[in-house]
Amino acid sequence: MNQDDLKRAAARAALAELVPGTLVGVGTGSTVNFFIDALGETPERYAGAVSSSERSTERLRAAGITVFDLNHAVQGGLPRPVYVDGADEIDPGRHMIKGGGGALTREKIVASAFERFVCIVDASKQVATLGAFALPIEVIPMARELVASRARALGGEPVLRAGFITDNGNQILDVRGLRIADPVALETQIDHWPGVVSVGLFALQPAAVVLVATALGVQRLA
Ligand code: 5RP
Numbered sequence: 001m002n003q004d005d006l007k008r009a010a011a012r013a014a015l016a017e018l019v020p021g022t023l024v025g026v027g028t029g030s031t032v033n034f035f036i037d038a039l040g041e042t043p044e045r046y047a048g049a050v051s052s053s054e055r056s057t058e059r060l061r062a063a064g065i066t067v068f069d070l071n072h073a074v075q076g077g078l079p080r081p082v083y084v085d086g087a088d089e090i091d092p093g094r095h096m097i098k099g100g101g102g103a104l105t106r107e108k109i110v111a112s113a114f115e116r117f118v119c120i121v122d123a124s125k126q127v128a129t130l131g132a133f134a135l136p137i138e139v140i141p142m143a144r145e146l147v148a149s150r151a152r153a154l155g156g157e158p159v160l161r162a163g164f165i166t167d168n169g170n171q172i173l174d175v176r177g178l179r180i181a182d183p184v185a186l187e188t189q190i191d192h193w194p195g196v197v198s199v200g201l202f203a204l205q206p207a208a209v210v211l212v213a214t215a216l217g218v219q220r221l222a
Contacts, residue, residue, distance in 0.1 A: 004034075006122035006213035007086075011035035013211045013218040017118045018045045019081045023073055025114040026060060027085025028053040028103035035084055035120060036060055047078075052085070052110045053103040054167050070113060083114035087202075088133045090125055094207040094221070095183040099136030099200030102166055108198050112205060119207035123214045130183055134159070134174035136200035141171050143195020150193050151175045170197050 001009075011034035018024055024039070024046045026032060036056065039046065040063030048066040050073055051057040060067050073080060085107055087096040096119065098104050111117050135156070139147045148158040156175040164172055180186055183203035190199040210221040 001215050003122055003124070006215075007031040007120075008034040009218050010120040010122060010211045010213035012038050013213070013220070014038075014084045014118050014120050015042055015045055017082050017084070017116075017209060019079070020045055021047050022079040022081050023048050023050055023068060025050050025080065025083030025085075025110045026052060026056050027083070027107050027110075028056050029086040029101045031086035031120050031122075032056060032084070033059060036063055036065070039063065039065055050080070050110055050113065052106040053101075055103070070110060074113060080114045082116050082118055083111045084118045084120060085111065087119050087121055087125055087207075088200075089127045089130050090119060090121060090207065090210060091127055091130050091183070093183070093203075094119070094210055095130060095201070095203035096207060097130050097133050097135055097200055098202050099138070099172070100133070102136070102161070102164055102172055104136055104200040105138050105166065105168055105198040108202065111202070116208040117202075117205065118209045118211065120211050121213070123212055126212060130180040130201070131178045134176045135178055135180070136161070137173045137175060137190065138166055138168070138170050138197040139173055140195050140197060144171055144173065147193055147195050148173055154178065168197065
């Protein structure tokens with residue numbers, strides 16, 4: 001089994017988590033792309049989607065799936081039980097680093113609008129401690145150097161993601177060298193830095209369910 005087979009297996013397993021007649025929140029990334037493909041084949045399993053990026057929206061629409069605006073979904077009180085997304089790293093507490101694909105802010109917004117985060121990963125994403133993967137921080141451009149200096153003060157090495165602008169018109173700093181012993185505390189701390197739009201730590205709202213694909217099958221952790 002190659003890595004794409006594993007990603008596809010985790011993505012297909014997430015179909016069983018959906019609640020027919022309700023909206024599904026859809027993340028961003030190569031694993032989620034397999035999930036969107038699976039959604040396109042099983043329209044009976046959901047009533048529509050809320051998307052976390054322009055890329056996912058385009059793929060959802062190409063698969064014939066109705067994409068709801070988040071404001072409309074919230075205002076209309078439409079049921080939103082399950083959000084499905086990948087991760088760059090996930091620890092045993094089901095805290096995640098996300099944002100390798102640059103969609104962290106909308107992912108965090110949409111995830112927070114749903115009851116349960118279902119994380120779909122292959123086993124290579126599981127780590128004992130977060131931080132080997134560079135931590136993405138979306139910043140308002142004028143605050144980039146200020147945020148970078150604060151990341152350096154924590155022992156991190158921030159690097160501007162070259163040639164990349166987020167769906168929200170902002171920049172991303174990828175911060176290497178942080179060993180994240182307390183993800184909840186670090187997310188809270190960085191969230192308070194002026195100029196930070198969001199940090200790719202998903203610890204305050206960890207995954208409720210993790211579907212981990214291995215060569216032996218998909219393991220469900222909850
Ligand atoms: C995008 C993300 C993705 O979920 C994360 O980067 C994992 O991507 P992939 O499934 O391609 O490995 O956070 O912002």
